[in-house]
Amino acid sequence: MASQQPPPTPSDPITSRSLAGWLLLAALVLMAALGWSIYQEEVGLRPWRAYQSRFSRVYSAFLEKRLAERQAAEKALQATPAYQTLRAAADAADRVARPLDRKIEQEVALADQQRAAMIAAFQTARSLVGTLTYDYSQIPDAPGDRSSKQSALRDLQQAIHERHVVEWPAADGTVSARSFDYDQLNAQFNELLDAKARLMQQRGQVDQPVKDAQDKLAAFVAQRLPGLNSSQLAGLLQSAQSLEYSIHQIYVNPPGKTVNYLGGGALVDRCQSCHLGMDPTLVPPSLTLSRADLGLAGSKNAPFESHSERALLQIHPLETFGCSTCHGGNGRALDSVETAHGRYEHWPWPLYYPENSQAGCQNCHAADAWTDYAPALDRGRYLFRVKGCIGCHNYKGFDDQATQLQDAQHSIQQLERQKAQNLIQVAQLNHLGDTATSNDLAQRYYADATNLTVRNSQIETQVDVLDSRSHDLLQEVKRVAPDLKEIRLKLHRDWIPYWLEDTHVFDPYAQMPQYRLQPDEAQAIAAFIWQDAVPGPPLPSQPPGDPNHGQQLLETRGCLACHSIGEGSSRMGGDYAANLSRIGEKDNYDYLVRWILNPRIRTAPYCPFEHRDLTPADYARHNLPFVFDLEHSRCPNDGHELEVQQPTVMPVFRLSVQDARDIASYLETRKTTHAYAPASYLDDPKWFAKGKALVSFYGCAACHEIAGLEDEGRIGTELTDEGSKPLDRFDFGFLLTKSERGVLPDGSRSARGSWHDLKGFFEQKLHQPNVFDTQRYLPNPQDRLHMPTPALSHDDIEALATFLLGSIDASQLPPEYIYSPAGEAAAIQKGWWIVAKYNCTGCHQIAVGQHTGLETLPMYQGENKANLPPVLTFEGARVQPQWLKNFLANPALSPTDTNRDGVRTYLQVRMPTFDLAPDEISALVSFFEALSSQPLQYMPPVIHPLTADETRMAREIFTSPAAPCLKCHMTGNPAHDQTATAPNFLLARDRLRPEWTKRWILAPASMAPGTAMPSNLFRYENGRWVFNGPLPADLQHYQGDMADLLVRYMLQLTPQEQQMLAGRASSGPGKK
């Protein structure tokens, strides 16, 4: 647009404009960014520095306080006369030794000076001679080289004889020139070394008394004031105050595969950079730090505590195992708590949460049945068995007897086939021999036939071995759940469909999980198992018993170690076996009596080769009586081993029939008024096929024995390596997005944010196994997830999750990290599997610190603790192995008088008969011996017979008023034994080990705290044990060991002697 007036001249937009402002601003921003990057470099990316500076502050303060306390205590101790005396002795010794010590010191110094003076000449000469020797030997012995060889030899000899001058220091401080040739140099050098060694040895001898006195003083202080002394504390304080920022790193590069599963890398753990209390160079193992010690009790972000289980670090040294091997997490990362703990999407092995921390133990200890220091993991293993997980899910190492049995049976079948083929071939060969054209040929055929016959008898031997192994294995294999073949005899029919549908309504603690069955499915299954069960013969009818006495027996005989009774807060007993609260609603009385008397009784034996239960007709065909038990366990049809017992772990309590009736009568009273719908359709054959298909589909036969389905396998996923399965292999279904965003299936927020990890999957799956089916369109119920819901508490779920999280593929670990025990430790683990299988710990304390089921019951509190079964922590050291074998086979220790305990007949609670297989018994004996560190070969020591004098003296102690042994120990007199609280001495000879017996009478309380057996019966005097009571006249002059005497007496006690003494004790005054 043209304008009349010239516009005002604008300044040139390029040349007149200054960018200085912008440049300044940009430069300032750049400087700020640089400053920021320096800050990140120093602090932001190194958050561990802040932890270290904080730790240095609080730890120094803590140490200062400790040091001041310690110094005051040491000062006080130094003022005591005892200390002064020791101090004076040390000083005196020092004064005596000092002059000679000084002299030797000077001589050593002189020798060192002389050696230093000659070292240059010595090295030169040796190097020259060495080189020339080599040169000479390199020249061949050929005629053409003779002259050069001679010239080299001349050079060498010249070097050997060359003289070297050394400025030699003498004892008086003068220095003179001495010359040496090569040999002299060598000799002199060695002489100086020898002289120094001699002098040092002399000095050690001279200083020994000083050292001894000082050691005494130090021991005195250490005993009075345990813990770190003031100079150690001062040293720690010094290093804490001058703590330099540095990465504290454990670096291990084990051979073979790598730790922390980082293909190719080594183990690099920098955890201690923040967790400074775990660094033994800063905090020695003898010092335990807690947050409260450091004045940080309230802080949530002060990772300075010591390891909560120092003993574990002794077994697993940090420098070998690092941290992440056990705990998971990204040990290399240092830039944030989140990355170091590996709790982000891209770290496949996150730090275990505290409630699952023992999962780390399972990584390497997967073969253990019991892992010390890992109660949650042990609980997880226990639940895996008890809740029947093992029924559907294979887990290597768990109950592999079933697999062994199958293998043995397959081998037998294969050998049988081989044998049959051989027989056919023998006939053929014989025929060929008969028709052979030549004699030679015929001989060869006959020889082959003979060989095959011999081979067949070898096969028979093999089969025999396998059969006897099967015999044991059939005894060992136990099923998770009851035999359903006998339900017609056992159960009220109307109860069955109800149970299938409302398992956890009937019994909230049931071991059987709750299936999600359609009503017709429950009907079909109930009808199938009903029709499939053996119909009879009917059980003998039992007269009713006394329920009150039955209740008393149930509560005292030990049933509650495994079973519980009552519901809610009134529930008591163990969770190893069924809750008995409503058993009256389901069980037939007659069956119950038989079951309580002997739960192993079967109505018919099962033949694994014919895949069916045998009938009396099978026996009759071979003119055999229909008798089957552990002695009559061969099949009349094929000669192989039969299953002759119920595969239950429930043992025989050796009760009288009347007692069994009483208990059964009591159990029959345990019922509610629930009315069951009549289930008349149970006999309707139309359900049979459908029911069988469903039973197969739901895998019922994995836990229960069901006719026709005895060989059904496990239907669940194998869980041996479940914890190392990649997360992507877990089907979160439509909950995937929710899980990533921390929304729980019920819509609430997860406390720990995202639960899209293995822990989250296991927890939700165990809580509600079909949770990942949510929203899916699956009209056919059988297409849905059909894992049933186990009855688990929150803690149970955590324990199982811990177990599963730790169950990783062992090939990912370096083999040397995996715990594969040998010798004693192997015997211990083998035993724990059996202990776990039969729930021995329900009654007995076996490991130190372990708790039993019975000890929590109201009837064993306070005074009544004495009624608990014996503690077995020392069993291997206490009893002789042969005796233990006999006892485990027959705890009554009598073939006829079985309604009692063999040892402690005074106890109400009864050691039952488990019908253990021979190798289970020997494994248990080895287990107990190994637990007590006993050599696996027991050689009983010789016990010298007592002389008449010794007998008299021993008798005096035995009956002394200060130690009235027979007051508590059983004597065989029924009136006395009613109040007795200790075993009969007559058992001791075969049962006890003498060395243990002596230790026991010397200090019983230290072996079994709270025992009624008195301690301090003897005192140690002049190298022998002397009776602590008023010494009877006879014993005043006895010079031997009185404890030994008593042990010898006890182990050789005869019934006559005992009776005589018992008579004296009961009639004598002042004994009661």
Next chain:
Amino acid sequence: MFGDWHQLWVIVSNPDNVPVVALLFLVPFFTWFGLYQGVKNDRLIARLEADPELARTHHRKTQPYHPTWAKEVHVWPYLLRMELLVAIILTVILLVWALTINAPLEEPANAAITMNPAKAPWYFLGLQEMLEYFDPWIAGVVMPTLIILGLMAIPFIDANPLGNGYYTYRQRRFAVWTFLVGLEGLWIMLMLIGTFIRGPGFMWFWPTQTWDPDRIEFQANRNLDQLFGINGDWLRHLLPASWNAEIWAKGLFGIIPVALYFLVAAWVFYKVINATPFSRKVFGRMSLVQTVVMELLLILMLSLPLTIFLRLLFRIKYVWETPWFSI
């Protein structure tokens, strides 16, 4: 499920996607800025054309003329100081980026597990998106080669001498539009689709739709010959028995639509480049080789969106299927 803003935030805040998110803003800005400068120049050019006196003395094409201004300015300091400023600002941006967002490293690779979705780096996402629609041989080898050769060929087929050293829209309307369609309409658009739209299974998720790995998509595509029921029956008796009539029939059939497309597109582009007197003048300077090469490149470029539309609207996989390549 739409309305999942959290999902959108997860995508946008992913460290991998920073460059693409930046593209969302930078590309429109610089497009606008370039066009703005171009239009401004166009106006100046118009003014100079109208005022020959001014045109004679005007030196700086990008600035309105004023007599007191310097006719020429030196590189130092006037250009370099500007470049220094830009260098500083870019350094700051890179520093802050590096300080705030760590390199998005992932877990150790596991051959047994592939990530889902598995995506190329952002600058290759266009290529990956092309693989959705084309035979891998075409999308992975032929097209990238042609893109590179085509870009190299541009200086040799450009017969328009105007617009060197200054921004202009009017003088290079054809070039500007070809650039905008080719780079922004196709290449960058494909990158954006690859980043924001493609979720697990490389399925199509609209923004704010939850990326559900369990989603199942209806995806039953067919070739054009299937739509026409070409199975080679009518050809079988004409061919020796050992020849596969179906392959031949399909191969021969496919030529028809492809040839048809080439002809129609060539005609359309011919019309476009001759639309104005100015463009006719430019076209008149082009040799036959230049014309053919340009037509070919344009036709191939247009085939990309066309194939996408055929796929998305008619579920057609290939128009021309042969055992060696498919289009």
